[in-house]
Amino acid sequence: MAELKYLLERLSYETLCGSVDIDVTKVVYDSRKVEEGSLFICIKGAVSDGHEFGKQAAEKGAAAIVIEDDIELPEGITVIKVKDTRYALALISAAYFGHPAESLKVIGITGTKGKTTTTYMIKSILESTGHKVGLIGTIEAIIGDEVIPAANTTPESYIVQEYFRKMVDAGCDAVVMEVSSQGLMMHRTAGFVFDMGIFTNIEPDHIGPNEHESFEDYMACKGLLFRQCRTGIINRDDVHWEKVIEGHTCEIETFGFSKEADLRAADTKLVSHPGYLGISYNVEGLMNFPVEIDIPGKFSVYNSLTAIAVCRHFNVPVENIQKALKTAQVKGRIEMVKVSDDFTLMIDYAHNAMSLESLLGTLREYKPARLVCLFGCGGNRSKLRRYEMGEVSGRLADLTIITSDNPRSEEPQDIINDIKTGIEKTDGKYIEICDRREAIEYAIRNGQKGDVIVLAGKGHEDYQEIKGVKYPMDERIIIKEILEKAHL
Incomplete structure (x- = not known):
């Protein structure tokens, strides 16, 4: 049970009918799940438009309906109009679950490649120093001992907030999550601020009629993360990095092989013996120490360097970083x-x-x-x-x-x-x-x-x-x- 006025307090809206001084039993964006007293939000999806089910939701007992397009609804129901119902869903969900992100250090990772491996590396390093870390990603969401298989890289905003709430209740103090360009474009991560936003790399991918219309659009959507975080941690070696962070509102620090990067990898060496392939290098710049990873390839250097850049902000001791990276393995990724x-x-x-x-x-x-x-x-x-x-x-x-x-x-x-x-x-x-x-x-x-x-x-x-x-x-x-x- 929640007061509608409270759920809407961070949102610009217009009350077309009824009152916001009412209680709603639950927040719903799938008309099939509407019950007596629900708040139903009409979302435009790839297959169907929730506005087509507004009347049906009202008949099932919804107490209030949020719309962005005008629709005919029976009298006696509260109707709220907003500019974008997806954005509204994110802010309403955050309020409904009590703004749980404000009790977590939230780390978001975007990029074409490396997101999954990097999230597990960060989780591994932080947990080695006693942090309890939730994870939301391509493979699964991890909340304490609960593992939930993933349907999307970045789930719908309501589910993100529900996971955050469960993480806080399970004693987590941090969460690391993969943030897809689609997720950013569709406001799935609206309603909270990331403590850190990470950019791994970008290549022409996900371009098509159901995703991004052009590479420029893809880059712009990735860049939205850097208007929604406090610190941006950026791969300086990626030729598109400046374009991706255009219009950023966060502090920026960089990593990579580049001499201009704030955190650098140097003296890279391939390590191999029967049944084992790995890579070693020296970290230079903001931190200085040697590291070896049990995952082969140059991209493993990038993934681990990203994790080190993040964990520096948590003051993780060097020996913990070295030990955790030596054993970090991701299911199905090399x-x-x-x-x-x-x-x-x-x-x-x-x-x-x-x-x-x-x-x-x-x-x-x-x-x-x-x-x-x-x-x-x-x-x-x-x-x-x-x-x-x-x-x-x-x-x-x-x-x-x-x-x-x-x-x-x-x-x-x-x-x-x-x-x-x-x-x-x-x-x-x-x-x-x-x-x-x-x-x-x-x-x-x-x-x-x-x-x-x-x-x-x-x-x-x-x-x-x-x-x-x-x-x-x-x-x-x-x-x-x-x-x-x-x-x-």
Whole structure:
């Protein structure tokens, strides 16, 4: 139960009908969930417009309705008009849950790549010094011992506020969250101020009819974070960094390899031995110390440097940072699984040409005896992605094992044939094993000394979707079963 006037107090609005001096039982933006006494907010979605259900909400007993377009409603109901109902939902939700962000240090990370890994690194480092940290991201939300699988990178504003409330109630003092450009554009993060906003990098991505109309629009949406945070922590090496922070209202500090960056990485060295790949470097500038990470590649330097830049503001001791980074692992993001002293096996979420090229290019730098890439492509998705991924793997891997991913309603063999169209443009060797479990078993049984084997595409997913049904499939469990069967 909440007083409507209190829920609206930080919002500009017009009362078209009724009074704001009433109590509402709950805040709802899905008309199917309206109950007697609810406040219903008419949201314009990609598929339907909540304004079309306003009358239905009133008939179900809604006490008040928030609109941005004029609609016909029965008499006797309070009608509030605002400029943007999505923005209103964010501010009303924050008030409804008692402005929980004001009791948390809120860290938001935006960028094309690196958001997920960086959030887990920050959580790991902060928790090593006794902070209790909530997480909202692409894979899951973590609130104390509760883990909630994610539907969106940045959930709807009501859910964000609900999570914040639960975090405060669970004793969290900080939250680290991935902030998508869509989330910023759709006001999912309105209604509170981030203590820190982080920009990792930006590449032309998410451009299309249902996302951003242009790269400029994509950059502008990312930049909204820096008008909603107190401190902006920026990757100075990204060529677009100045454009992204245009119009910022926060303090700015930078990180990167650049000599002009406030926090810098220097003397980078690749670290490898059987079953292990990592990278070491020296931190210079605002802090000075050596660090080694158990995740390969230059982007691991960026991710860890970002985490260090954030944790500096929490006065985390250097030894805690070093220790936490040494053990920080993210499910399905270059996740190494120990199977042999002879070769290295890892699981990664790379599921498009850009991410696969980045991954395989990184692993090539470690000069493996053979680089083996096992992957498939999702059904009911662009054929172009299949051709491109086939071509990338054919060019960069010594052996490609083509298999199934989530075939959905397509025939797995049809998808494999499309991948072969791309791979045959190269001189790359490949074999095809349609059953993913059999393909993984083949990769492990035929691993050779010095090989690096990557299982790409599934990452953190623990299912395989076939003909509308999601069957359990966790690659970690499959690997364990293969090793037990082989008595390895």
